[in-house]
Amino acid sequence: MSAAFVPVILGTARPGRRSEAVAHHVLDTILRRNLGSELVDVADYAVTGTGRDTAAGRLDVYAEIVESADGIVIVAPEYNHGYPGELKLLLDSQGPAYARKPVGYVSVSAGLMGGARMVEQLRLVTTALRMIPVSPAVHVSEVGDAFDADGSFASSSLQDVLDAMLDEVEWYSRVMAAARVPAR
Ligand SMILES: Cc1cc2nc3c(=O)[nH]c(=O)nc-3n(C[C@H](O)[C@H](O)[C@H](O)COP(=O)(O)O)c2cc1C
Numbered sequence: 001m002s003a004a005f006v007p008v009i010l011g012t013a014r015p016g017r018r019s020e021a022v023a024h025h026v027l028d029t030i031l032r033r034n035l036g037s038e039l040v041d042v043a044d045y046a047v048t049g050t051g052r053d054t055a056a057g058r059l060d061v062y063a064e065i066v067e068s069a070d071g072i073v074i075v076a077p078e079y080n081h082g083y084p085g086e087l088k089l090l091l092d093s094q095g096p097a098y099a100r101k102p103v104g105y106v107s108v109s110a111g112l113m114g115g116a117r118m119v120e121q122l123r124l125v126t127t128a129l130r131m132i133p134v135s136p137a138v139h140v141s142e143v144g145d146a147f148d149a150d151g152s153f154a155s156s157s158l159q160d161v162l163d164a165m166l167d168e169v170e171w172y173s174r175v176m177a178a179a180r181v182p183a184r
Pocket of ligand 1 (some may be wrong): 012014016017018019020027077078079080081082090108109110111113114143
């Protein structure tokens with residue numbers, strides 16, 4: 001069986017976003033597990049409204065990524081206790097291709113709450129997309145101090161939670177992918 005494909009969605013297009021470094025660390029961690037992955041940057045898919053394509057007409061690229069994904073990890077900051085609007089527009093651009101695929105959450109915050117409120121809202125949205133929300137979620141609080149000089153999480157327990165979340169995403173990815181492909 002080929003390796004599960006678990007793309008990482010970076011859910012903010014804000015100039016100067018700190019979530020980008022977190023998304024790259026999550027991507028590296030997934031690739032080190034010998035899973036397939038790639039970064040899906042909402043900034044590359046500037047959807048201007050529900051049901052509209054991007055100016056560059058790239059939503060077919062996103063559609064193909066979601067279709068071939070076995071699971072998805074979303075890395076997003078908490079903005080006013082919610083998820084960024086550009087993330088919601090991108091998620092809403094697709095439908096059945098999300099169904100029965102696991103989704104893991106990584107929230108990013110400059111504060112002490114780690115973006116936990118955002119994740120709980122995103123759980124509801126992804127449930128409506130018929131995805132399988134996994135636990136635990138990863139909450140990166142005080143993101144300015146989250147990384148060592150070598151780019152790894154300064155807190156080993158934060159890395160442990162990321163690994164535990166990815167264990168769940170990987171397990172569901174394999175099980176659900178096997179269920180999607182009829183046995184010969
Ligand atoms: C519009 C806006 C709203 C924000 N609201 C929150 C919030 O509700 N809770 C929080 O912890 N941080 C909030 N922040 C700060 C983010 O935690 C901070 O920008 C952090 O670096 C993660 O976001 P980033 O990827 O955009 O850098 C907000 C930032 C912006 C730009």
